[in-house]
Amino acid sequence: MTAIHIPSWLNQHFSNVEPAAEPQWLADFRKHHRDNFLKTGLPSRRQERWKYTNLACLENKKFIVAKPFTTIEKNWYEKTKACRAASFENHFVVCVNGFYAPSLSQLEKLPTGIIICSLQTAIHQYPELVKKHWPQQQFDIDHYPFANLNAAFAHDGLFLYVSDHCKIDLPIHIVSITTDHYESVTHPHHILVLGKFSKLCILEEHVAWSDRASLMNIVTTISVSAGADLEYYKHQQSNRHAICFAHTVIEQQEDSLVNHVDCSAGSFFIRDDLLIKLNKRGASCSTSSFYRLYQDGQYVDHHVDIEHRAPYVRSDMLYKGIIDKKSQAVFKGKLYVAPEAKKTCAYQANHHLLLANQAEAYSRPELEIYADDVQCKHGATTGKLDQEALFYLRSRGIHYDDALHILLQGFAYDVMQRIRHEGIRDYIQHHRMVE
Numbered sequence: 001m002t003a004i005h006i007p008s009w010l011n012q013h014f015s016n017v018e019p020a021a022e023p024q025w026l027a028d029f030r031k032h033h034r035d036n037f038l039k040t041g042l043p044s045r046r047q048e049r050w051k052y053t054n055l056a057c058l059e060n061k062k063f064i065v066a067k068p069f070t071t072i073e074k075n076w077y078e079k080t081k082a083c084r085a086a087s088f089e090n091h092f093v094v095c096v097n098g099f100y101a102p103s104l105s106q107l108e109k110l111p112t113g114i115i116i117c118s119l120q121t122a123i124h125q126y127p128e129l130v131k132k133h134w135p136q137q138q139f140d141i142d143h144y145p146f147a148n149l150n151a152a153f154a155h156d157g158l159f160l161y162v163s164d165h166c167k168i169d170l171p172i173h174i175v176s177i178t179t180d181h182y183e184s185v186t187h188p189h190h191i192l193v194l195g196k197f198s199k200l201c202i203l204e205e206h207v208a209w210s211d212r213a214s215l216m217n218i219v220t221t222i223s224v225s226a227g228a229d230l231e232y233y234k235h236q237q238s239n240r241h242a243i244c245f246a247h248t249v250i251e252q253q254e255d256s257l258v259n260h261v262d263c264s265a266g267s268f269f270i271r272d273d274l275l276i277k278l279n280k281r282g283a284s285c286s287t288s289s290f291y292r293l294y295q296d297g298q299y300v301d302h303h304v305d306i307e308h309r310a311p312y313v314r315s316d317m318l319y320k321g322i323i324d325k326k327s328q329a330v331f332k333g334k335l336y337v338a339p340e341a342k343k344t345c346a347y348q349a350n351h352h353l354l355l356a357n358q359a360e361a362y363s364r365p366e367l368e369i370y371a372d373d374v375q376c377k378h379g380a381t382t383g384k385l386d387q388e389a390l391f392y393l394r395s396r397g398i399h400y401d402d403a404l405h406i407l408l409q410g411f412a413y414d415v416m417q418r419i420r421h422e423g424i425r426d427y428i429q430h431h432r433m434v435e
Helices: 010-016 024-040 076-085 119-125 127-133 145-153 387-395 400-416 420-431
Strands: 091-094 114-118 156-162 174-176 184-186 190-192 199-208 214-224 229-236 242-252 257-265 270-277 284-293 299-308 314-323 330-338 345-354 360-371 375-384
Touching: 024 145, 076 091, 076 174, 076 242, 114 119, 119 190, 119 400, 119 420, 127 190, 145 214, 145 242, 174 214, 174 420, 199 420, 214 229, 229 420, 242 257, 242 420, 257 270, 270 284, 270 314, 284 299, 284 330, 284 400, 299 314, 314 330, 314 360, 314 400, 330 345, 330 375, 345 360, 345 400, 360 375, 387 400, 400 420
Parallel strands: 091 174, 156 190, 174 199, 184 214, 190 214, 199 229, 214 242, 229 257, 242 270, 257 284, 270 299, 284 314, 299 330, 314 345, 330 360, 345 375
Antiparallel strands: 114 156
């Protein structure tokens, strides 16, 4: 029998949990996941999904659960203003330590037909809407232990609802800020809902205001209704001590479109779990990621599951990473095709570029197909820099550093081009994604 291991700081958090004023169905949801986690503890490397994951970064810490801020400090206005993307027009949403900050957000130009508020506000003002779009199934403790942990502790986050036929022309720039007050742990739960034939573009960015260690354990559930179009871009560039566990669940209905691109660099530890369910005929998704590791001990782990559950659905998965020094990258992608998902088209690719002898990369693409008449393929490569290409550029008088930069840009190019919004693409590219 495997021993249950829970770090002392986390045990303390469980001991300090106080009952919240919330609906009974939500309290039951929390209790179920809290009990699950207490029975199993942290995952071990004996489990298949965690065999390469070293959770030593969670030991010997003194993380404090982030509390709602009661006052806005004077310098926060200028500091958050500096976080806003200035290269393209956008609506600006700020979350501080996992809590929505309306006084720091700028939503004056937001059209009618959209709701943006804290999750706690939504639970009390729009209870039926929240309950309808809350996760309908419990998080599997073996697959998503940290999502269970989030369910046990999350008491706030962002609620974003776009009504039917509402098309938002400007992107929404969501900035999640970790302050410099103490070594914090946050468990936000964001809910995004797109009504029928609506359209939304989001840039979600994570920013730290200090070099203190922090732990972000975030769950995002997204419901994309029939005919809706979602562009969802994530930019993770926190400090070198940041630890992030991210869980994103996207449910798509008939003829819906999702373009998801995740770019990360800088953080010490990132574990990103993405689950996309193509539930109805004609649903289509594209998910991509580019990650850049350039410090000793850095770790990034992507687990992507796409479930094809209806006929004539499509998915396209492309994940690429540049791994340097003593850093490690892990990718596991799975395409599941249900018996009823005929005429499915599914593609999956993962490519790693190693810049140092001690850099490590692990890749495991999978196909699980139970339907006939489908087009599915997958592939993975891991290799080193093309020395002939580098020599060619040097022979043309290009300095070594510039030549290297050109080759690395070329490697990242096809992922970056999947960012359809030109302003967001330029913004991410200019934030040290490739050096």
